[in-house]
Amino acid sequence: MSSYARHLTPHATPQSERADARQVRNSAGGFTFALDDFARLERFLILGSEGGSYYATERALTIENASALVRCLGVDGARTVDTIVAISESGRAPKNDPAIFALALAASHAVPSVRARALAAMPRVCRTGTHLFRFVREVQALRGWGRALRKAIAAWYVAKAPDELAYQLAKYAQRDGVSHRDVLRLAHPKAKDPATHALLRWAVAGEGALGPREVKRADATTTYPAVDAGAMPRLVEGFARVRAQDLSSRDVAALITEHGLTHEMIPSIYLARPEVWEALLPRMPLHAMLRSLARMTANGLVAPGSAATSRIVARLGDRDAIRKSRVHPMDLLIALRTYASGHGLRGSLVWTPVSTIVDALDAAFDLAFVNVEPTGKTLMLALDVSGSMSMGQLAGSPLTPREAAAAMALITARTERDYQIMAFSDRFVPLDVTARMRLHDVVEKTSRLPFSATDCAIPMLHATERNLRVDAFCVYTDNETWFGSIHPHQALAAYRAKTGIPAKLVVTGMTATKFTIADPNDPGMLDVVGFDAAAPAILAAFLQGNGVRS
Structure with missing residues (x-):
């Protein structure tokens, strides 16, 4: 006999329908909650949008995240820039590229105080020559070169001690079509220190720049005196010598040891020799x-x-x-x-x-993860292995979100004493994985699973049907759920009601979208970002009741 009432119950709504007025339609057609812009900013800074996702191209995902970033800058520019700096400096993100892009966008903002704060923070986010080149490319695509930008770029060079500047100039001479020569000719830094002055001239014009130099103008000719090469760091001498002539492996190794050369400074003809790598390895x-x-x-x-x-x-x-x-x-x-x-x-x-x-x-x-103590809780680590998790790249890496989720779950499993690992798509998927297995083997095993539709309520339904005791469900997903007959937050409420356990839900988002299955108004639910190096510590603090929220 059919029950008409089941179509009206507020406790079991199909995921293809809205169960709460706050929900929005996700990319798969289901309904989920939406992150606020600052939470989405953190997802983007850690995961980026390179490679896109199963449902969104890289361009579409980047535009969506950039729009959220602009809104954050409009609401609180200082908080936004400080968030960019904090995530970049902490090493929580796999790549620094999203932070550099976000800072370039902030440095192009219409409000002068926001631009000034972003440019002042630039050396903290752009710590290497490669970072600086990327910032220059991004900011040139967004705005023109003004006095404040030139001053900030120039300060990046002249604020460094000569030894550090020499290292940056030699190791990161050129990346992706941008060189220090290109940047310096735009920024025009003025250095008072003789060694810094010599290094900047060397970076622009090479060895010949150290001699006398004439600059002709329409009204006059100015002669600049020769630079004292002895004022330059010894690294530059080693860099020049290793490139000047055909050397034996022993000679190259000696220069590496004596001058502290890195492999980027060594001509490729020497890099097939094990003696050269033996000299490089200690430092x-x-x-x-x-x-x-x-x-x-x-x-x-x-x-x-x-x-x-x-x-x-x-x-x-x-x-x-x-x-x-x-x-990372x-x-x-x-x-x-x-x-x-x-x-x-x-x-x-x-x-x-x-x-x-x-x-x-x-x-x-x-x-590499922040060290945490076991929570003492009973955990279900639930891996979304649906079709959308098997496509795309995580943070521009060769890894799919599905493979990365398996690695994240294994970290928690290796810390905790009472856990089970399960996989799901539109149904429970058996997964023979333990914390004692090699990480490489676990990722390989997960990558070979078949994939189907997405129902993120499965972990809670699985535990309810089998009367399993679970203190917290840790779901690793892209939040593109749509298939099930009940929403995940409703399934958690049903589990709590049946068992009397105030179970928590931790949602680890594996793509930089705005969607989440976690109800932002439920204090027993938490959003964390996939492959955030601090994620295990955040999860442990939340499960131990230390007041952590997304």
Whole structure:
């Protein structure tokens, strides 16, 4: 016998219909809640919009997020700029590019005080030459060159100590078609320090710039005296010598050790030699070391039992070094997946992975997150493995949101004592995963699951049907739910009513959209951002009742 009342009950509304006046239609056609603009700003700063999503192109997603950013700047420009700086400096985001774009947009705002605050913050967000070049590209696309912008760019150069400036000029000489020469000719910095002055002239015109220089104008000719090359940092001398002549591996290694050269400063003809990499390794930045693992293994420097392998394993196990380097968990996950595969995503380089390096990368992934203590709660870690989670890129990486969600869940599982990991699409999907498994294996296992429609109510329905005790449901999803006969927040309310457990819901958003299945008015629900390096700590504080909210 059919029940007409079931069509009117407020406790079970199909996800294709609005269950609450505050809900909006998501990209999949279902109804979810919407994040406020500042919460969406954090999602964008951490996840970006590169590669788009299953439902939105990169261009559409970028325009939507830029519009939210503009609204944030209009409501509270100072708070917006401070948020950009905080996320960039903390290393919470896999890439700095979204923060640079957001700062360039702020530096182009109509309100002078907002522009001034953004330009003053530029050195804190643009910490390297690569960052500066990207900022210049972004800001040129948004506005013209005015006095304040020139002054801010010039200050980026002249505020640096000569040794640091030399390092930036030599290591990041050119990126994506932009060079220091291009930027300096627009900014016209004036340096009082002789070494800084010499470095800037060298960056613009090379070695020849150190001699006397004549500048002809319509009314007169000005002669500038020669620059004392001895005032320049010794790094520049090493940089010039390694490029000036054909050298032996021993000579190159000696220059690297003596002058502190990095691999970006070394001509490519020398980078096939293991002796050169052996000299580079002791002072190699952690990011560079991760990118170079394959090459060092292919040329035989990294091998089972070698001194280089021991050095790398020790560095990957140093939590303080990982923190200070700002290496993001995403960088370590990508390095792990690439290295363990034995071949690059592009090119013909192949290598035999060294198992101790694979294990060290796996352990370093855990260390890159903020350290947290177990919550003591019973958790259900629920992975959305629907079709929309299997497409697109997370933060411009080779990872799909589905693969990244598996890695995020594993971090929590490795911390907690009482948990279960499940997967779902439009139904429960068995997933044989434990915290003791290798991260690479878990991501691979998840990537091979079949995919279907999305019903984010499944975790709560699954627990209700089986009378499972769950203190918190941790759902990793893109929030594009639409398939089910009941909304996720309604399913959580039904679970609470049946079991008497005041269960919480933590929604980890894996794409930079404005949608969420969490009711923003329910204090027992929380939104966090996927692959935020602080996410495990935020989750733990919320579950322990420390008042954390999105």
